Amino acid sequence: MSADTVPDESTRVPDAGDDVLVVRSLVRRFGGITAVDDVSFRIGQGETYGLLGPNGAGKTTTISMVAGLIRADSGATLVNGREMGPDRVDVKHHIGLVPQNLAIYPDLTGRENLRYFGRLQRLGREALDRRVDEVLELIGLTDRAGDLTKEYSGGMKRRLNIGIGLLHQPRLLILDEPTVGVDPQSRHAILESVEALSVEGMAVLYTTHYMEEAERLCDRIGIIDEGRIQAEGSRDELVRLTGGVDHIRLNGSGDIDVAADALRELPEVEQVDADRRTLYLTVRDAPTAVARIVTSATRAGLSLTDVEITRPDLESVFLHLTGKALRD
Structure with missing residues (x-):
């Protein structure tokens, strides 16, 4: 044919x-x-x-x-x-x-x-x-x-x-x-x-x-x-499939513990960990949540110097599914 x-x-x-x-x-x-x-x-x-x-x-x-x-x-x-x-x-x-x-x-x-x-x-x-x-x-x-x-x-x-x-x-x-x-x-x-x-x-x-x-x-x-x-x-x-959570890191000066307590009250924040100058947040839909998080941290007396958002990607999915990196 x-x-x-x-x-x-x-x-x-x-x-x-x-x-x-x-x-x-x-x-x-x-x-x-x-x-x-x-x-x-x-x-x-x-x-x-x-x-x-x-x-x-x-x-x-x-x-x-x-x-x-x-x-x-x-x-x-x-x-x-x-x-x-x-x-x-x-x-x-x-x-x-x-x-x-x-x-x-x-x-x-x-x-x-x-x-x-x-x-x-x-x-x-x-x-x-x-x-x-x-x-x-x-x-x-x-x-x-x-x-x-x-x-x-x-x-x-x-x-x-x-x-x-x-x-x-x-x-x-x-x-x-x-x-x-x-x-x-x-x-x-x-x-x-x-x-x-x-x-x-x-x-x-x-x-x-x-x-x-x-x-x-x-x-x-x-x-x-x-x-x-x-x-x-x-x-x-x-x-x-990875759980779909995002991570936000806040760097700044002020009372970190007070800011951490304020952020834990926000419904979109699932977890807050703190060290001397940094807060580590686990959140849902970070691009939507970040403005409210920054406002809340600032009102709690934290003077921010840096905000970083990390979202899961397909590399994270591949690692989650197979237990190895995509390029292994």
């Missing part, structure tokens, strides 16, 4: 709903090692879903099954309600895959690379010209489109790699660690490009071991370790 063949609607799975991607109980073994163990998740239209975990957690094996590059030992992947597999060329047409390894030709210009891969996707001449210009604008390479890609920086090559995956306007874009090895400026440009995709209604599956990327980009996050999804939800839902 050719890539531009319209899939038979009868192959749709009725209970897939409106999700662009449904992953059900995927398992993949390599010899005696279970690389992916009963992984399930869903991604809706316009949603960015992150698989967050350390190297070797099973992220790349999972997306290889999702993209139909390798076959699952058990479980199923549905794209647009149709089952994916290595032989399902019609379903693969709805996916754009951006692998970790660059898939560009160094002796072609950026524009020539895009045109070449667009022709592989069977885009007509007018549609191809339009999409190449649109993609170059999206990935921020319009002014370098005529340069050979062997002259590009690592970050520019990564952005072009993403552009190639976008050309045929897939329903689902899969990005496997797209910022690995790039400089901070290029990394920021890549993240901005990914942020724009959900606005266009594209579903995005984003794998990373960078906590800050998952927090910035993803509507929902699956924390994966040792081949299993340990927890799933929005950033705030996951943080609540």
